[in-house]
Amino acid sequence: MRWSQAFIPTLREVPAEAEAASHRLLLRAGYVRQVSAGIYAHLMLARRSLLKIMQIIREEMNAIGGQEFYLPSLNPAELWRESGRWDAVDVIFKLKDRAGHDLCLGITHEEEMTNIARGELRSYKQLPQIWYQIQSKYRDEPRPKSGLLRLREFFMKDSYSFDLDEAGLDVSYDKHVQAYTNTFKRCGVRALFVEAFSGMMGGSVSGEFTAPTEAGEDFIAISECGYSANLEKAVSGLAPVEDPVGNESPETIATPGQKTIEDLVRFTGERPERMIKTLVYVVESEPVVILMRGDHALSETKLSAALGTAVFRPATPEEAFKLHHAHLGSLGPVGLASTGHAKVRILADKALEGRRDMTTGANQDDMHLRHVTPGRDFQAEYRDLRAVAEGDPCIKCGKPLELVKAVELGHVFKLGRRYSKAMHANVLDAAGKEVEIVMGSYGIGVERILTAAVEQNHDKDGMFLPKSIAPFQVILTAANMDDAPLREAGEGLYKQMLAEGVEVLFDDRDERPGVKFKDADLIGVPYRLTLGRRKFEQGQAEILVRSTKQVQDVSLERAVQALKQHLLS
RNA sequence: CGGGGCGUGGCGCAGCCUGGUAGCGCGCUUGCCUUGGGCGCAAGAGGUCCCCGGUUCGAAUCCGGGCGCCCCGACCA
Structure with a gap:
């Protein structure tokens, strides 16, 4: 192509709204123009590059036996009501046709694919199947951002596997991991495969492919030995803490004006890992008390998994006061039953299990309790609620974990029977018995590959794309x-x-x-x-x-x- | 959903506080000149000052309402 006849509207000056490097450069280099928040027109250069990316994905999907489909973006509401996602998912663009029927634009296509599967797959002999498409997705994001990083309309390669049983699903899943690994490698982006949070949908396994870059929205914990996980999911070991050997009973100490863990550390000379931090959340309108070690942070994602719901929020100071009869900064788990809420639920992070003689709030303003031993002085349910911190020892090799920012490029997910159960997608097995199909779903964000490539390959003068995906x-x-x-x-x-x-x-x-x-x-x-x-x-x-x-x-x-x-x- | 910022030729911005002819740089057009790192000179074209309403003799500017965009946080199937 001759530049004299090409439309490549490069900009000398940086558009004011662009913050992320990839956003800035894709605008300056004449790849894209913004239409609206999270909606971008792809110009010639972007289109050429994205077509190359899609072709690489296509080749790798075909290599694992994937069959390319194309399903419409415009979907009837009925299927989404069947799966339960019509009401459960809040980013769906919903619309009505002239007859008043509800429709939506696809955020992914589990429902439509399962609908085809249940109509046509009758026998285990037809399994396994891997169906995929490369197609536009629509999400009414609360906050689109960073150019092509978080879009309301974007290309996704989404695939769906259908197997007779878990062993079959494992094979389909592993094939996708292989295909994705090859895809990102061929596209020239540096990607990590990490353990991911699999949400509240059935305790399934999921993994994420993430590209380390400053513009990323996720944090990934990485260890030298190869362990890596999204912070939402990451676990770590803990350095041992020595508690005093005595067996003293709880004792109230005056701590005027001392509210934060930091205050207490200064005031008592005790270390933060010897303290219990007390948080109050409102979970589906019921208060829940959450206990963390003084120096640990709560992971709301893990809390969500432990609670089995995403409907919760931190309590207001007034709500917390009502429960504890004390203000924030003086709350604690001991004697909560006697303050009126006999049955308040108490969740404690696992790091508190087996500890003894700790310090926590006394449920009286300006007072704390010392010599508090979990299990003896209060009862709680122990769960992993802690957000891993930089430097925590790796659970596998003990070396310090590193936290890096990363962009999620792809997600592979063992769905199991969630959709086949809800939508009655069954086949007959070898014994002639009707069984639910075991499914997996797998996504790649196409624009994110381009975005990550730019983020990983640029300097003050512009970008240098990997030759496999350069326009x-x-x-x-x-x-x-x-x-x-x-x-x-x-x-x-x-x-x-x-x-x-x-x-x-x-x-x-x-x-x-x-x-x-x-x-x-x-x-x-x-x-x-x-x-x-x-x-x-x-x-x-x-x-x-x-x-x-x-x-x-x-x-x-x-x-x-x-x-x-x-x-x- | 909470917080902050911004909307003025295609792009980057000034003007607004203190109301009175809409301005600068880049880009664009034409001519001359120049040709290894966003040359120089000259002449031009191009603007509903985000929208609606109000105040006023007069509104880009003041007041009210709305819309849009960006950033931080929350959220992210």
Whole structure:
């Protein structure tokens, strides 16, 4: 393609609204333009790149036996009512047709795929099946952000596996892990496969592919030994804590004005790991007391899993006072029954199990209790509620965990029978018995691959995309278009590259060299072949590797072959 | 949903507080000039000042309401 005829609206100045590097660069490099919050028009460069990404995904899905479908985005409400998601999911775009029927735009397609499966799959002999599509998804996000990172309309590759039993599902799941690993590798993005939080939907297994980058929204805990997990799911070991050996009874101590754990540490000289932090949540309108070690943070995701509901919030100070007859900062678990709520539920993080002689609030303002031993002085349900912190020992190898920011690129999920049960998708097994199909669902965010690639591969001058997903492989820059022989040589090289199947963008514009170099640096094409007057007169051109800015002189005759070497490497 | 910021030619911004001719840089068009890192000179085109209402002789500017966008947090099937 010739730049003189291409629509590549590069910007010199950074659009004011762009914060994330990928957002800034995709706008500046003329890849995308914003239509509305979380809605973007893909221009020529973005489209070329995304088509390449989709093709890689397609090839890898086909390689594991996936069959490509295309299901409509416009879905009738009935199926979503059957699965229970119509009311349960709040990001669904809902609409009505002229007859008043409810419709929605697909957020994923479990319902539609299961609907096809239940109508057509009758026998275990037809299993396993893997069906996938690459298609637009719509989500009414509370807060779209960071350019193409969190969109309201986006491309997803979503696939669904149908197996007779768990063993079959394991195979389908592993195949997807393999396909995803290959996909991200081929796309040139650095991705980690991590354990993920599988939500409240049936205690299933799920894994996430995440790309470490500053613009990420998730935190991933990583250990040297290979253990890695989303912070929502991550667990860690704990350094042992020594509690006093005595067996003293709880004793009230005056702690005027001491509210936070920090205050208490200063006031008592005791360490924070020797204290119990008391939180109050309102769970479906009932108060629940949550106990954490003084230096530990609550993970609301883990709390959600422990409670089996997402309907909860921290109690207001007034609500907490009502329960404890004391203000925040002086709350504690001891004697809660006697304050009026005989049956208040108390959840304690596992790190408190087996501990003794700790310090906590006394349920009287400006008072705390010491010598408090869990199990003896109060009863609680012990659950893993703690958010792992940087430096906690890895549960597998004991080395300190590192926390990194990452973008979620894909999610693989063992659904089990949730949808087949709700929607009655059954087959006959070998014994002639009707059984529910065991399902998996698997997603990849297509734009996020491009976004992550930009985040991971940019510098002050622009981006350098991996050659597998760059919109063009080579940009041919003729620095001096007014020089007739040089221009002719450029035309020749351009035609030669086209003939040899090199995807080349020929910058044949009548611009000054500076402008062309700046634009070439910006738009992410991995190799630049430059024709400049001085070297051209000696029969030479130069190849610039955009990622490293390394320059190599080549003769005009050898230039295209040399480029092809780079492209193959 | 809570907090903060912003809406003025295509892009980046000033003007608003203190009401009175809508301005700057970049980009765009034309001509000359220049040609290895966003040249120079000159002449031009281009704006419902987000929308609606109010105050006023007069509103980009003051007041009320609305819409949109960005950021932080909450949320994220």
